[in-house]
Amino acid sequence: MKTLLLGLGNPILTDDGVGVLVVEQVRSRLPEDTPIDITEVSVGGLTLMETMIGYDRVILVDAYQRLDGCCPGKVHKMTLDDLRLISPTQHSASPHDASLVTALETGRRMGLQLPQDITIFAIEVENVMEFSVNPTPSVAAVIPQVTEAVLNEITQ
């Protein structure tokens, strides 16, 4: 099964880069011959969907911004269905791009080979408005735990 591990986020926007940091940790812990592609991008929507073309399975690690600001550092393991619930396809409200859910749906309708199996590790964040390479303490604290969870997911 062709697998992609994808760290998503802006590595210079405080907590937004947490997905990238987790993926870097995972990379350093995996044996080099592990049959998996690992990459990181700071994009969403169609471009994100396009990076998934040709893979059977994708593990995505991303920052999760809740507007109520609840629980920075809380980790959610989600499926695409869970994401659909918090990100309806009803509207093209992102000013630039489709949401990931809409983008994947679009890609499937085009007949693109997209993964059936998408696992998302979403880490609730506190600060994605200020430039810094360092996440806030509550988010930084969960990086080892998410790294373990991703490693487990890969070897499953």
Next chain:
Amino acid sequence: MDEEGDVKNTYLQIPELRGFEQFCVGRPAEEMPRITNRICGVCPEAHHMAGTKALDVMYGVEPSSAVKKIREMFYSAFYVTDHTTHFYALGGPDFVVGPEAPAAERNILGVIHKVGVDIGKQVIDTRIRNHHVIKIVGGRGVHPVAGIPGGWSKAITAEEQEEFKEICQKNVDFALFSLKVFDDIVLANQEYVDLILADTFAHRTYYMGTVDENNFVNFYDGMIRVTDPEGKEFEKYEAKDYADHVSERVESWSYLKFPYLKNVGWNGFTDGMDSGVYCATPLSRLNASDGMATPKAQEAFEKFYETLGSKKVNGRYEPVHQRLATHWARLVELLYAAERMQELVNDPEITDPDVRPVVTNTPAEGVGSVEAPRGTLTHHYWSDENGILTKVNLIVGTTNNNAPITMSVKKAAKELITKGTVVTDGLLNKIEMAFRNYDPCMSCATHSLPGQMPLEVTIRDADGKEVERLSQFTD
């Protein structure tokens, strides 16, 4: 609202990312093209290019003609992907599906449903083949790394050139096809034409764009030209002199600043000759230029103005002020980008291997500017003699348009809120349409989950009391 319940004023508030300058100061200037391309997930290539051009000046290395051609070719590939995406995925829901269509259909899926899966495939293919060019030439997909002071870190091989030639032909065909889609679906429908020409989103402002030596649109390099609301050239200057021409207005209610033309002055959120409000978008670039530098795009340019009823005055078309025409202008630019890319790929110099000049000058200060898809983008860096940054200033594409966007939102609100009656159904949609044609870059919405922009409208009465709050994606 005022005492009568009519709209008195609107305030567009967008949270701003903070601390960029502090983040940059103390870092080596040569890292800037790679740092700034992370500012937003929407136009990394534009920031990479403006940053690289600022380094050219800072290190005093004039790029060779081959380097300029490689950069412009790369940049044209980026324009092809970006404009394609905007038209089909973002503008499409307003035009192709229609402004009155049910919310559930007003997205890219609705567009594909209307135009057919085959066209949808062409859109994705266009993106993929041009992202391939960007990856090969830029050294990395999505976030390019190839820009260096006065140069480009890798040359293009003859094999790559051959491959790119095929890609370019497909791009030109696709751009022509997209203009035909616009003809068939939008221009053939009188309701849509009326919508474009309606006064709802018309603002008689100044326009800004980068032009070449013939005053034709150029995305990569040239002089900054500003034309007045009647279409006459108001000023033309080198990018490095931007601070003599553009000032930024601070309003207590907004995190964002509002740039305006210094030599006209700030006269509030209003249009006309006496207001320094200007606009920098695809429509603005067409209005500020005398035409397009490639033949098919020039034809499309002429058709654009003729169809929208613009007359030629002293050899120049009168400006089109209707903001919804921006979607069409974007397609004219798409064709230009495709044709320009083809010219450059076919240029023998594009495979010149000598692309990495030796840098010997002591760095100090540099301004770099390009036309980002959503407006003139300026990077200004200052460093010490070791090239360590001491100060940074950026005017990003969308920022130019903060005042016009605010004005368009006000017009939309005025139409839908009268005498205390709020048309809730169409309000959010109309406000979205008002700002979507500017394709504003609110980068904070693009990467963290759930990946959709929260939009909230609060309506207050004359005493400041909240009477209604409409929202989407804010939970």
